[in-house]
Amino acid sequence: MPFDKPIRRVAIVGTGVIGASWAAQYLARGIDVIATDPAPDAEINLRKYVDEAWEQLEAIGLSPGASRDRLTFIRDMKEALAGADFVQENAPERPEFKIKLFADIDAAAPTDSLIASSSSGITPSVMQSSCKHPERVLVGHPFNPPHIIPLVEVVGGAKTAPEAIQQAMAFYAAIGKKPIRLHKELNGHVGNRLQAALYREVAYLISQGVLSVADADDAVSWGPGLRWGVMGPSLQWHLGGGPGGINHFMEHLMDPLGGMWKTLGNPEVTPELKRTITDGVLQEAGDRSVEQLAREENALLVALLRLRIHAVDGMTSGTGEERPRVPTS
Template sequence: MATHAPESVAPEGVAPEDVRRVACVGAGVIGGGWVAHFLARGYDVTAWDPAPDAELRLRRLVDAAWPALTQLGLADGASRDRLTVTATLEEAVADAEFVQESAPEKLDLKRDLLARLDAATPPGVVIASSTSGYPMTDMQTDAGGAGRLVVGHPFNPPYLIPLVEVVGGVRTTAEAVAWAGRFYEVAGKSVITMDREVPGFIANRLQEALWREALHMVANGEATVKEIDDSITEGPGLRWAFMGPMLTFALAGGEGGMAHMLDHFGPSLKSPWTRLEAPELDKTLYDAVVSGCDEAAAGRTIADLVAERDQGVIDVLRATGRLPGGRKEGGK
């Protein structure tokens, strides 16, 4: 790990509550989801992506997300007309008061792009990366103004799933991390501000453990794709929508809580159930997972499934009283 000390410069831009213009660099599934979210929260958004058909795909994604966002409740002044797609990265960030980078997960690309963004973005403006795996320490190596670079890790789709994990690298200032965390809250997100870099962050670590187990069960013929998905949606997933795994297990201990749970079930932790090492993704497993998903889709298109997922998330958020708040109300 690099040994740089965090830089001492605090963000010089506007306060999180006063941001009006956001730049989104990278307009794929995640970047486009961020664009839709920020537009729905009433921001002006400039976007850039190097793909020749980026604007067409981006506007199509925003249009597809808009009905769900309308159900959630649009902020005052929210409009798809407030999106501008620029020809260059420099144009996109020229007047930005916050930048969200969502480029593909390639370390060299991230390093180069963050350095370019740092050079082109007005001084003091915080730049966040949507990376799902790389620590900011590894990505900020080529940026002169690395103190303002943070991770703002969302979950798909960013316009619906509230969580954002915020963390800096060794050269990131504490002020930049705090500013980013507050900005996301104002923008209607639920924020975990991490005090240290963790490989895979928090939620991805938990997701990946479940994903590995699922692949092993498919590979060994122990469960079908549909059985695995049903086991979550009809089982623990119903609890996890409002209570996490730790408190859920504490309740399994009855009146004795987690202490009784650990005393009673602790020995089973050594049972050879888990296969946390990733299985070999050979053609047999690949085909089984792909065909299993096709069967589980039962004729529904990707667009159908996206609409079903979005409506399901909205219903869960509504049922649990966690519909995101608008920017004008100042947060969640």
């Protein structure tokens, strides 16, 4: 089945933090959103989240037609999905629950619509296993919060049609996201695995008394983290190779790096390590609540994203280069 119809109406299944953030993102791009969730206060909480996120989205830049008035809430999932061109699912991370839910979504959504899951770890082959039309089921995993962080990991299951993946990639790029395609299914996908790999070494260094929790955080956010916000580690090594670039790096620096890999730690997660990290984090946070820290982070992320968008615009101006970008009014 070809998946080529325009996506003008998105259904959000599950309106917790991730689902609400997705709803705000789609509304900001001028798309009609129909949300559904069985929780008693779901609609109230959803609209509150969208209202609070709208200022951030205005700072990033709204697309023509963007409006919170395009949001509709329908408690009955079957009714909500009846006219959807694209479904973004955001339900709890329980495989058995997801399998049943996806079978129900598959039965209710138009057969030419795509069904994407925000699942952070469950593979699409599992979720599509009881669907009559598994060819349109895939994962579109965002990074939190989706209305700010551009990355989306797109991965299909064993029965997902290549055309469905292609349309999902094109759609996410068209609304200002940065989609990457995973060619194999992995638990945790890619972004979370990269985070886990880094944090394993952070935990090891803390457990060995090399540095404090706060200094470990600073070592990342004020060092390589700043570079990683500009370009990824492989391209960074191209710069690290000097005039010879990546070829010089591979010839002269890759073997020493491989030697360092052998010394990386595999910490034992003991009660003592948990207490050390917990105490360090609470000391670092001080009197700032989780909500306050999240607001501070989001404000900086929006500012950095705006800076990056404008900087790239300047670098590509007059070059004829085309790139996906956040639409602005």
